[in-house]
Every structure is written in C-alpha cells, then in structure tokens.
Amino acid sequence: MTTRAKVDWKGRRLDVEVGPVAHGGHCVARFEGRVVFVRHALPGEQVTVEVTEDKGGSFCRADAVEIITPSPDRVTPPCELAVPGGCGGCDWQHASADAQRELKASVVAEHLLKATGRDIPVLVEELPGGLLEWRTRVRMAVGRDGVAGFRGHRSHDVVPVAHCPITVPDLVETVAGKEWTADAELELVRDGAGRFSSRRLGPMRMVGGRRQFPRQSIDGTGVAVEFAAGRHWEMDPFTFWQVHPAAADTLASVVAEWAEASPGACAWDLYSGVGLFASVLATQVGPEGLVRAVEQSSAAFDSIRILADLPQIEVIARKVESAFAGPLDGPTPEVVVLDPPRKGAGHDVVDQIAARRPARVIYVACDPAALGRDVARFETHSYRLELVRAFDAFPMTHHVEAVALLTPGE
CATH class of the missing domain: 2.40.50.140 (Nucleic acid-binding proteins)
Structure with missing residues (x-):
C-alpha cells in the first residue's frame, strides 16, 4: 500500500x-x-x-x-497596513463601500439559504458615519519589543500601529509610542460622552495551576456613558457594548418594531448585557408585565441597576443554558429576544425557547454562520424565518450585524 x-x-x-x-x-x-x-x-x-x-x-x-x-x-486602501503581511484587522479596505455591503449581503443570504432552503433577499444597510473613524472600542496586542499594535491575519505576530483609520480619533494614539509590558494586551474605549478609558491585560501567568490575565486600569473615570433607546447607560467601560456609535440604537429600534409585546405580557431578553433590549420590552409590556433578562456577566449585571425605574424587569444572573430549569419557569413568554455571542445560541438553547412556543423570536446575530445554524434548528421546531435586516456595523471588516424575526407554524 x-x-x-x-x-x-x-x-x-x-x-x-x-x-x-x-x-x-x-x-x-x-x-x-x-x-x-x-x-x-x-x-x-x-x-x-x-x-x-x-x-x-x-x-x-x-x-x-x-x-x-x-x-x-x-479601490486604494486608506491604510497602508491593509495589505498582505500587514494588519489583520480589516478585510475589505480594497473594496468600495457599496461592494463591501454587497459582499456581506451575499454571505448572510448564503447561510440563510442553507438554513431555510429559501432564497431570501438580504440588503446590508449603511449606518451613519461612513467607513472611517467609527470604531469606539478596540483591543491591541503588545509585541515582545513592548510596542503596541494589531496582530496579523491568523498570526500571533504584532504589527506596530501608531494610527488606525477605522477607530475614532485619538483612541489608538493614546497608547502609541509608549513602552508596554511585553505580550500583554490593551483594551481601549471611547464612550458616548467622548471620554477615554484603557486597561492592560496580562501577560498571562499561572496561579494555582490555572491561567490568569491580570488586569490593570491605565486611564479613565471607571464609568462609561452610552446613549441608546431613549436612555443613557452608565457601565463599566469594558462591559460589552456595540463598537459602532449608531449600532445600539439601530438594533433597539428594530427590536421595538418587531417585538410588539402586549401590555401585561411576559417577554425574555436572553444574553441581555446591560439590558438594552430589556428596556425596550419593558416599555411595551408596561408595569403589569414581566421581562426576564438573563445575563452571566457580573459587570453587565451590575450595570442593569440603572433600570430601577422599570421594576417589571427581573434580572437573572446566570448562564442562559442553565436558566431554563427554574429561573425561567412561570408564564409563557410572548416574545423572546436573544443576542448570543459570536458562536451562536446552540441547539439546547434553541430547543428550550421553541418548547415555550413564543409568538415571536427576535434573534440578533453578529455571525452569519451561527445565525444560519440556529435558524435551521428553529425550523426543525416549525418556526419560520419571516424577516431579516442586516447592518454594516463593522465597515472595512467582514463582520456584519443581522436581526431575524421567527414565528411558529402550526
């Protein structure tokens, strides 16, 4: 042989x-x-x-x-590092704005076709602000020489960066040209009020046989303020929030339009973060209704305290996967909103949601492949994809934000 x-x-x-x-x-x-x-x-x-x-x-x-x-x-890329062997952060700087959105629409449509067997038209909608100077949150790596930059594509190599054209002005510049601890990472944030925060992560060390990444605040007030859904949000600067300034409000508007939660009804907000969508649902169900917000992040959980004026929101501090047995017992949700991490919700979560037979499921997704897998699973429970909207919340990159509405069949 x-x-x-x-x-x-x-x-x-x-x-x-x-x-x-x-x-x-x-x-x-x-x-x-x-x-x-x-x-x-x-x-x-x-x-x-x-x-x-x-x-x-x-x-x-x-x-x-x-x-x-x-x-x-x-087109000519606006950044000289957006080339082979350069920075791995951007994928489509060499494509026009219209072409970028068409490419992303093709990817979303392909995964929905696989999921549903239907050719579903997808339009990736532009957000205000254009292709440059939109990113408000970024993580940088520090090379062995102590210089901060971004990693190459599928590489651990750090490409030194003094300026990034897709980040908001002065964000990257706050750490450029300084010497940092080798092999650490830096998290940088500019909030909705224009204030900057930064922290250093690592380098990794072993403590009691476990890997840990020490965190050290470098600069900032300790509180970030963002604005969306008609509210201001105070939070730890490094709690999850959309990186595009217009994304949070745009997504909240779509959820509000599609949820149509009835006064007095029950609704779920899974992977709720700081409660952006929970606040929208709470307004619709009113003081006689109930919104159950499930979130495992302690930092995000602490931030939900600003929703004290909406006592109809019940916060469940645990992983979504473990919340169905016990904490989510009780009234059947009329509407379920879920905004899972990039890997998606997965079969177990989809099965548990479908078992409650909510009238509407609104799925907010940052990964087309994960969205397609979960939509396909919903279809095995006779849920049908009714509407989808997609937004270019990450210009110059391959990432795209999508919102899907699913309803149950007979």
Whole structure:
C-alpha cells in the first residue's frame, strides 16, 4: 500500500480567477482541483496569489500579491497596513463601500439559504458615519519589543500601529509610542460622552495551576456613558457594548418594531448585557408585565441597576443554558429576544425557547454562520424565518450585524 505524499503549497505563487465571496473576509478560487481561500481579492478578478497556509487537505489559504485584472469595485486602501503581511484587522479596505455591503449581503443570504432552503433577499444597510473613524472600542496586542499594535491575519505576530483609520480619533494614539509590558494586551474605549478609558491585560501567568490575565486600569473615570433607546447607560467601560456609535440604537429600534409585546405580557431578553433590549420590552409590556433578562456577566449585571425605574424587569444572573430549569419557569413568554455571542445560541438553547412556543423570536446575530445554524434548528421546531435586516456595523471588516424575526407554524 502506497501513502499519498502530503501536499504543501506554502510559499508557492499561483495565477487564479477569483470566485465568490466566502464567510471570513476572503473569496474562493480553485487551482488543480483544490480550493484556495484568497484574501485581498474581489470576485471576478484575475490575480497572482501567494499561499500563506497549507495543511495538506482539500484547501489552502493565500494572499493576492498581484492584481492582473482588477474588479471595477477595487479601490486604494486608506491604510497602508491593509495589505498582505500587514494588519489583520480589516478585510475589505480594497473594496468600495457599496461592494463591501454587497459582499456581506451575499454571505448572510448564503447561510440563510442553507438554513431555510429559501432564497431570501438580504440588503446590508449603511449606518451613519461612513467607513472611517467609527470604531469606539478596540483591543491591541503588545509585541515582545513592548510596542503596541494589531496582530496579523491568523498570526500571533504584532504589527506596530501608531494610527488606525477605522477607530475614532485619538483612541489608538493614546497608547502609541509608549513602552508596554511585553505580550500583554490593551483594551481601549471611547464612550458616548467622548471620554477615554484603557486597561492592560496580562501577560498571562499561572496561579494555582490555572491561567490568569491580570488586569490593570491605565486611564479613565471607571464609568462609561452610552446613549441608546431613549436612555443613557452608565457601565463599566469594558462591559460589552456595540463598537459602532449608531449600532445600539439601530438594533433597539428594530427590536421595538418587531417585538410588539402586549401590555401585561411576559417577554425574555436572553444574553441581555446591560439590558438594552430589556428596556425596550419593558416599555411595551408596561408595569403589569414581566421581562426576564438573563445575563452571566457580573459587570453587565451590575450595570442593569440603572433600570430601577422599570421594576417589571427581573434580572437573572446566570448562564442562559442553565436558566431554563427554574429561573425561567412561570408564564409563557410572548416574545423572546436573544443576542448570543459570536458562536451562536446552540441547539439546547434553541430547543428550550421553541418548547415555550413564543409568538415571536427576535434573534440578533453578529455571525452569519451561527445565525444560519440556529435558524435551521428553529425550523426543525416549525418556526419560520419571516424577516431579516442586516447592518454594516463593522465597515472595512467582514463582520456584519443581522436581526431575524421567527414565528411558529402550526
């Protein structure tokens, strides 16, 4: 019996025609029967790629290093580091604004097609502010030389950065040019009031056989203020909040429009964070209703105290997966809103929600693949995807925010 030699194209240059976009900020090409995932390219282009990663399977990864026939959607990246071998933070700086949104819409539509078997039109809507200077929260890495920057794509290497065109002005500049502890990370925030906060994480150390990342505040007031859903929100600066200034209010508006919770009804807000959607639901159900907000983050849980004027909100401080047996017993929810982490809710959570048969499920998603998997699971319980809206809450990157409305069938 002969063993087939392992294929390794790493470092090899190939001339390919670029095919459709795929989830993750790259496009699909083919060469000698293998799939090549190509970054820094656009559909329809003829390019020369250099293979950057090859594990010998049916596919490899590559960067477009020469554009032979450019797409009409190609533009000059505004950042000199948005190139092969450079910063890995942005995926689509070489595409026009319209093209970026079309690429993201194609990815969302593809995953919903897989989930439902239906060709669902998707439009990725632009948020105010344009492509640059929108990001208000960012994490930077510190290299072994003590210089802060961003990691390369699929790499631990740190690319030094003194300025980032997609972050709000002066955010990255607050730490650039300074010497930091090697191998640490930095979290930077500018809140809705224009105030800056930052902290250092790590480097990692072993304590009692467990990995820990010490946290040290560098600068800031200790409280961030954000504005959305007609309220101001006071929170720990490093509690989860949307990174685009317009995203939180936009998503809250969609939830308010689709929830239609009845006065006196019960509603759930799962993975509630600081309670943004809970506040919307509470306004709809009124003082005679009940909103159960489930959140495991202690920092986010502490921030929900600002909703004291809405006593109809009951906060359940635990993981969503463990809240169904006991804390979520009682009245059947008319509406369930869930905003899970990037990995999605998963089968167990979807099964538990569907077992209660809420009249409407509103799923807020930051990952099209996870959304597709969970929508497919809902469909096994006879829930149907009725509406979907998507927003370009992460310009220049492959990330996209989507909201889906599901209703039960017979």
